[in-house]
Each structure stands twice: as C-alpha cells, then as structure tokens.
Amino acid sequence: MDIKHSLKTGISFGLTSGVITTLGVMVGLNSTTHSKIAVAGGVMIIAVADAFSDALGIHMSEESEVKHSPLEVWLATISTFFAKALFASIFIIPVIFFSIQTAVYVSIGLGFLILTLFSHYLALKQKISPLRTITEHLSVAAVVLILSHYLGIMASQLFK
Numbered sequence: 001m002d003i004k005h006s007l008k009t010g011i012s013f014g015l016t017s018g019v020i021t022t023l024g025v026m027v028g029l030n031s032t033t034h035s036k037i038a039v040a041g042g043v044m045i046i047a048v049a050d051a052f053s054d055a056l057g058i059h060m061s062e063e064s065e066v067k068h069s070p071l072e073v074w075l076a077t078i079s080t081f082f083a084k085a086l087f088a089s090i091f092i093i094p095v096i097f098f099s100i101q102t103a104v105y106v107s108i109g110l111g112f113l114i115l116t117l118f119s120h121y122l123a124l125k126q127k128i129s130p131l132r133t134i135t136e137h138l139s140v141a142a143v144v145l146i147l148s149h150y151l152g153i154m155a156s157q158l159f160k
Contacts, residue, residue, distance in 0.1 A: 019111045
C-alpha cells in the first residue's frame with residue numbers, strides 16, 4: 001500500500017490546480033466585470049465546486065490505473081479536495097481586504113510565491129535545477145493569466 005504516494009498526488013494536484021485555476025478565474029472575471037462580488041463569488045465557487053470536480057477526476061484517474069487499493073484511491077481523492085479547497089480559499093483574503101484591482105495583483109504575487117516554493121521543493125526532491133523547474137511552472141501560470149485576461153476582455157465586449 002502506497003499511502004504516501006496517494007497523499008502526494010492529492011496535495012500536489014490540489015495545490016497546483018487551486019492556485020492556477022483560481023488565479024485564472026480571478027483575472028478573467030476582473031477583466032470582464034471589474035466587480036469585487038463577481039471575483040469573490042468565483043473564488044468561493046472554485047473552492048467548492050472545482051475542488052469536488054478535481055477530487056472526482058483524481059479518484060477516477062487513480063481507479064483507472066487498476067493498481068491502487070480503495071484506501072489509496074480515497075486518500076488521493078480526499079487530499080485533492082482539501083488541498084484544492086484550501087489553496088483556492090486563500091485568495092479570498094486579498095479580496096476581502098483590498099480593492100479588487102489590488103486584490104488581483106496581491107493574489108497573483110501570492111500565487112506565484114506558492115508555486116515558486118512548491119516548484120523549488122519538487123526540484124530538490126528530483127535533484128534537478130530549481131531555476132528551470134520554477135521558470136517552467138511560472139511560465140505556464142503566466143500563460144494562463146494572460147489568456148484569462150484577454151478572454152475576460154473579449155467576453156466583456158461580446159456580451160455587453
């Protein structure tokens with residue numbers, strides 16, 4: 001039984017998805033609406049609905065490998081849910097305390113810090129270059145944010 005693997009799977013997936021998905025939704029909704037309530041609602045929905053969705057996705061993925069015990073599958077499922085919910089929920093804090101534009105910038109900084117720290121940890125565990133790993137992961141996150149920003153602008157123009 002590889003309980004450690006199941007927990008690592010859930011936490012690493014939930015953390016990464018929690019940060020990137022939530023930042024993408026925040027940036028996109030802000031570009032579309034410039035509304036604090038819309039962005040706050042988006043963060044809360046990600047923290048619940050998308051956490052359940054990702055947890056079920058991990059559950060089915062682990063089951064499809066037909067090499068994990070039911071306990072391992074459920075540990076990966078539950079750890080994915082809680083990691084995603086936790087890391088997505090963190091971004092409601094800047095929304096509460098700052099103007100929406102400032103909250104989005106603070107959230108991007110916080111999200112990039114979380115991804116940097118986790119990427120550094122992963123690189124050290126794999127004995128590879130932290131700089132390369134961090135650059136790779138932050139580049140993907142940056143692409144998501146740029147696309148989300150422009151999709152938000154496009155949506156605001158198309159659905160006036």
